[in-house]
Amino acid sequence: MARTSAVEMWTGVSTVLACLVVAWTILKQYLPSQIDTYIHHAVGYIYPYIQIKFREFSGERLKHSEAYAAIQNYLMLAASARAKRLRADAVKDSKSLVLTLDDNEEIIDVFHGVKVWWSSSTHVSMKNFNFSLYPQLEENRYFQLTVHRNYRGMIMEQYIKHILDEGKVIAVRNRQRKLYLNEPSSSWHGYRSKKWSHVVFEHPATFETLALDSAKKKEIMNDLEKFTKGKEYYARIGKAWKRGYLLYGPPGTGKSTMVAAMANFLNYDVYDLELTTVMDNSELRKLLIETSGKSIIVIEDIDCSLNLTGQRKEMEVKKDDVESDDTAKKLAKDNENKPSKITLSGLLNFLDGIWSRRGEDYRTTNHVDKLDPALIRRRRMDKHIEMSNCRFEAFKLLAKNYLGLDDAHELYPRVRNLLEVAEMTPADVAEHLRAKSTDDDGDKCLKNLVAALESKVNVTLRGGELVLKSN
Numbered sequence: 001m002a003r004t005s006a007v008e009m010w011t012g013v014s015t016v017l018a019c020l021v022v023a024w025t026i027l028k029q030y031l032p033s034q035i036d037t038y039i040h041h042a043v044g045y046i047y048p049y050i051q052i053k054f055r056e057f058s059g060e061r062l063k064h065s066e067a068y069a070a071i072q073n074y075l076m077l078a079a080s081a082r083a084k085r086l087r088a089d090a091v092k093d094s095k096s097l098v099l100t101l102d103d104n105e106e107i108i109d110v111f112h113g114v115k116v117w118w119s120s121s122t123h124v125s126m127k128n129f130n131f132s133l134y135p136q137l138e139e140n141r142y143f144q145l146t147v148h149r150n151y152r153g154m155i156m157e158q159y160i161k162h163i164l165d166e167g168k169v170i171a172v173r174n175r176q177r178k179l180y181l182n183e184p185s186s187s188w189h190g191y192r193s194k195k196w197s198h199v200v201f202e203h204p205a206t207f208e209t210l211a212l213d214s215a216k217k218k219e220i221m222n223d224l225e226k227f228t229k230g231k232e233y234y235a236r237i238g239k240a241w242k243r244g245y246l247l248y249g250p251p252g253t254g255k256s257t258m259v260a261a262m263a264n265f266l267n268y269d270v271y272d273l274e275l276t277t278v279m280d281n282s283e284l285r286k287l288l289i290e291t292s293g294k295s296i297i298v299i300e301d302i303d304c305s306l307n308l309t310g311q312r313k314e315m316e317v318k319k320d321d322v323e324s325d326d327t328a329k330k331l332a333k334d335n336e337n338k339p340s341k342i343t344l345s346g347l348l349n350f351l352d353g354i355w356s357r358r359g360e361d362y363r364t365t366n367h368v369d370k371l372d373p374a375l376i377r378r379r380r381m382d383k384h385i386e387m388s389n390c391r392f393e394a395f396k397l398l399a400k401n402y403l404g405l406d407d408a409h410e411l412y413p414r415v416r417n418l419l420e421v422a423e424m425t426p427a428d429v430a431e432h433l434r435a436k437s438t439d440d441d442g443d444k445c446l447k448n449l450v451a452a453l454e455s456k457v458n459v460t461l462r463g464g465e466l467v468l469k470s471n
């Protein structure tokens, strides 16, 4: 009985409120605008807070708002720690569900000692105004920021920038990273055409697992860190915010593994650019324009991809040999047969940052001596990293990774001596250690490695000393 009367009472209250809203809307049309302004001032006097709404979809074409996404990420930590009611949203490109405030839930944030209130609500409206028995409703969520009007300037100038920046950083940390591969230009046209296809980037390599001299590793990590924090510096000196690395060394020394470790360290996407399928400079430009920031562009085996040095030499030959018809014809024919017509200057333009977006680019090569000097000048390749055969320090890390060996093993001195003379790549060493299938056959793996190393060198006794000589 009491329950029924409460329901009746609330029904009555809501009817009165609805009437008031309707009456106010009608009255407002007939009130002089000055009175309307007075009322607003009076409300402003009694209620000294300002409110700002950030809608999920904005603009005429209802685009997903970047500000909303950044605020959602920014509030995620505070919401999951303090809010009582949360909503879990699947957000595009995010590794996991994003927890956010549920409707009509509120949390407090404090910025430089100033308290602000965040709440989340949903605005429901008719999708179109056609009369229909089944009108379609459209939901648009929004976050509302409430703050005392005394702090208006600080909030507008600093706080909003702060949450947008922080939110973007969190988004980068949480995003599902991708490995992009360029499509040949024949598939760039038509329905759902694309220049890059992608898969989720899940390479597990990190600097911890990368077998490399520790001082070199530290130097590279510091360099990367400095680069990521250098946005303002690059802007100040008027240089594209990018950095070029040349990784060179024999096959199997870990160049691709290094790129993966760098991508994981920076939390960047990877664009694997296969130059042989890019027909000319214009195609190269179109591909690069479609890459996004926070990415590494890798040109693997640049020495094999294009005969860039050759092209330059041929051009020089052409200049000297203009008299010789036969030579000119031969060179023209050679050029026709070449699958890709990317020129040295096209590639250099990219390296100089004319077309490139911010990000990094890496070239890997097994033959540094084959590259044109113009291509690897320090200005274009900021850092040259030599990936070498396996040294003892690198071996110890591989043994730790694959065999779980932390302490020195009795075979270690032998391995150390052998590695100094036997040229073995980390990939080959890893191959022997990877053969471990049960817990106790680590020893067997090490012995196999020693045997393999010994077979690569001559062991001779000189004056009672064991001397190792490379084959």
Ligand SMILES: Nc1ncnc2c1ncn2[C@@H]1O[C@H](COP(=O)(O)OP(=O)(O)OP(=O)(O)O)[C@@H](O)[C@H]1O
Pocket (backbone or CB within 6 Å): 209, 210, 211, 212, 249, 250, 251, 252, 253, 254, 255, 256, 257, 258, 366, 387, 426, 427, 428, 430
């Ligand atoms: N420095 C290293 N640290 C850890 N693992 C390594 C290292 N070098 C090679 N490996 C192992 O060897 C495999 C092959 O190495 P990777 O492909 O990185 O060599 P690469 O120098 O890029 O070779 P290529 O020139 O043939 O492309 C890797 O999958 C990894 O398991």
